[in-house]
Amino acid sequence: MFNPERVKMIRCAIVEQKDFEPKGRPRKTSDEMNARFSFEGSAQFGPALTQAVRHLFGKEAHDSAENVVNLLVIRAHGEERTGTELIAGNGERISLDLFRDHFKTLPENLVIYLDVCWGAFPAAASMVGGIVSKGQTGVPIVVGPLVAVRVDHSEKILAELRRTLENGVSLIAIRALAHTYNDNQRYRDCYGVDFIIGIHQPDGTFYPPDAMNQLAAPVQAKEFFVIESFRSHNGLANVHCVLRSQKNQIEYITSTACLLIPGELNISLSEFDTIPYMQRVVGSKYQIVDESPERMGYRVIVLNNPKFEKPRNQDGTVAFRSPAVNVPAADTET
Structure with missing residues (x-):
């Protein structure tokens, strides 16, 4: 039986691309608790x-x-295959990695729903990563699809998530909601995959763990990359760096926000000293999110949990580091 005492007050904020039309207004009694904030282009x-x-x-x-x-x-469109970028409009894309600062201080009892195709991988981890690393409380639960989700399915997931939250924030209950889709053969047949919904948990882990192998772009085995250069992209603040694989000598490009550079997210090349990082070695699993070098000049990759490494030879053995290389004091090596 319905018990009104169990219903929690839900305050909802929707950040949506301008071409997403509202499907209806909230109930009158909840208007003060709901708000929409639209954007068009990465600057907004x-x-x-x-x-x-x-x-x-x-x-x-x-x-x-x-x-x-x-x-x-x-709420936005997801960039096909990347699982990492929102389509911002105006021909621009948004990587959530570039907005880590926005998730450093968040309210308690927060759940984030990514109404985005492939929204759960991998940059969405930035919403919990900064808080987890500092040991703060109030780490959110982040829920998102692992597929090119249909609009009606995403709306249904969000509606059921809201009903679940009426009883409070419960990771167990949200996991159960994910299972209703992940264990449903009708949804599996619809998308041709085993997992429909993924969850970035407050402890920094991902659920269900088996879904880590079902990404928009497959996760490649760990490789060692040498930082060759830094460059801006389309005049924007999201600086990228060119990495050369020590294994096959192929050059890739990735957002500098993926790297463990102390205090730096949106790097300005006019102010940032790149010299200490040149020829540094980064070890990481990675995803190839753009095979064609046409858009960025290189194949585009996303690094998964990268770490600066001691220099290595092509066979993987540790190489001698030249004393001319100035290693930043805040750097950690493995």
């Missing part, structure tokens, strides 16, 4: 996200962690 995404997070912190004196559940919905 950050401010919209900032406004959404501010809304979730709330202004009402009676708000508390006990009676409010916070829901952040990011």
Whole structure:
């Protein structure tokens, strides 16, 4: 039987691309708890996200962690095969890795739903990674599809997620919701895969773990890459670096935000000293998200949990580091 005392107040903020039309207005009693923030192009995404997070912190004196559940919905198109980029409009793309700073301070009892094709991999981990590494409380649960999700399916998932949150934020309950889709043969047949929904958990792990092998782009085995150069892309702040594989000598390009560079996210080449990082070796599993070198000049890859390594020879043995290379003090080597 319906028990009104179990229903939590849900404060929802939706960050959406302008070409996504609202499907309806919230109920009158919940209008103050819901807000939409639209963006068009990468320059508008950050401010919209900032406004959404501010809304979730709330202004009402009676708000508390006990009676409010916070829901952040990011609604956009996903870039095909990458599983890492939103299509921002205006011919631009957005990598969530470049917005890690926006997720450093978040309200308690927060769930993030990525209404995005392939939304759960891999850059969505940036929403929990910075908080987990600092040991802070209030780490959100991030839920997203692992497929080119149909609009009606995504709307149904979001509606069921909201009903689940009426009883409070429960990782067990959200896992159970994921299972209703992942274990349903009808959905598996629809998408031709085994997993439909994935969850970035508050401890930094991914659920279900077996879904790590079902990405928009397959995860390649760990390789060692040499940093060859840094370059800007289309005049934007998201600087990229060119990496050369020590295994096959192929050159790739990836966002500098993927690297463990202390204090640097959106790097300005006019202010950032690249010399200490030149010819450094990075070890990482990776995804090839763009096979064609035409758009960026190189094959585009995304690194998964990269680490600066001691220099290695082509056979993988540790090589001698030239004393001329200035290793940053904050660097950690394995």
